[in-house]
Amino acid sequence: MGLIQRVIEESGxxxxxxxxxxxxxxxxxxxRAVLPGFPLGHPMGMPFDADGQRTLxxxxxxxxGVIREPGTLVxxxxxxxxxxxxxxxxx
Amino acid sequence: MKLxxxxxxxxxxxxxxxxxxxxxxxxKTEFMESADSPWTPLLKDLKDCRVALVTTGGVHLKTQPxxxxxxxxxxxxxxxxxxxxxxxxxxxxxxxxxxxxxDADINVILPLDRLAELAExxxxxxxxxxxxxxxxxIIGEHxxxxxxxxxxxxxxxLKADGVDVVLLTPT
Numbered sequence: 001m002g003l004i005q006r007v008i009e010e011s012g013x014x015x016x017x018x019x020x021x022x023x024x025x026x027x028x029x030x031x032r033a034v035l036p037g038f039p040l041g042h043p044m045g046m047p048f049d050a051d052g053q054r055t056l057x058x059x060x061x062x063x064x065g066v067i068r069e070p071g072t073l074v075x076x077x078x079x080x081x082x083x084x085x086x087x088x089x090x091x
Numbered sequence: 092m093k094l095x096x097x098x099x100x101x102x103x104x105x106x107x108x109x110x111x112x113x114x115x116x117x118x119k120t121e122f123m124e125s126a127d128s129p130w131t132p133l134l135k136d137l138k139d140c141r142v143a144l145v146t147t148g149g150v151h152l153k154t155q156p157x158x159x160x161x162x163x164x165x166x167x168x169x170x171x172x173x174x175x176x177x178x179x180x181x182x183x184x185x186x187x188x189x190x191x192x193x194d195a196d197i198n199v200i201l202p203l204d205r206l207a208e209l210a211e212x213x214x215x216x217x218x219x220x221x222x223x224x225x226x227x228x229i230i231g232e233h234x235x236x237x238x239x240x241x242x243x244x245x246x247x248x249l250k251a252d253g254v255d256v257v258l259l260t261p262t
Binding site for chain 1: 103106107108110114118123124125126127128129130131132133137140142145146147148188189190192193195196198199200202204205206208209214215225227234237238242243245246247249250254255256257258259260261262
């Protein structure tokens with residue numbers, strides 16, 4: 001996923017991805033990624049949780065404009081309301 | 092069912108159920124590592140942006156050829172899906188993750204309904220004509236095809252459609 005994202009970003013379109021693995025994101029370094037903390041196969045969360053999916057999608061879109069540092073990983077898997085920017089990825 | 096399919100599906104369920112196994116696998120597996128990231132700043136307000144979805148969840152129209160699950164190095168091709176598709180016309184071909192929840196509600200993987208809602212409420216400007224689906228788990232020589240051929244093809248199609256932002260959902 002990160003490789004496809006990098007190609008699209010390089011072509012001149014801003015991108016953001018869900019990542020299900022901090023380990024993979026740190027290796028591949030997509031331009032902008034969000035770790036929601038969901039299990040494999042559930043990038044947008046649980047089935048039929050339209051509100052949860054919509055909230056996550058709005059956050060993703062907002063982060064496209066908010067993130068200023070290439071390679072930033074936003075960790076949403078910590079407690080609600082304590083979104084943290086993982087600066088390790090950009091170092 | 093082929094032995095490979097049975098084995099792949101077994102490990103997919105194991106990784107979904109026990110995330111620490113996934114983390115261990117990711118730490119020990121070699122990926123194409125990069126020192127830095129490409130960068131294109133967003134210069135528009137979201138309410139004026141045309142947004143596209145790209146997934147690696149192996150989603151495709153039932154009328155399109157399924158992804159090739161018999162090649163152990165994966166399938167680097169993609170499927171173009173109209174953004175206004177009837178969800179009943181979609182299916183998932185992918186043995187490397189447990190997609191039973193995605194089968195029940197495709198928005199878990201390709202959230203086209205959610206994107207349509209955001210366009211309707213004016214949070215974004217519009218939705219791209221198409222979404223694009225790959226399958227993940229691509230290794231070996233197929234990585235070269237993915238980077239040099241199929242991903243640039245998708246990027247060209249997105250640009251031709253005037254897309255401003257791309258959301259990517261892996262599985």
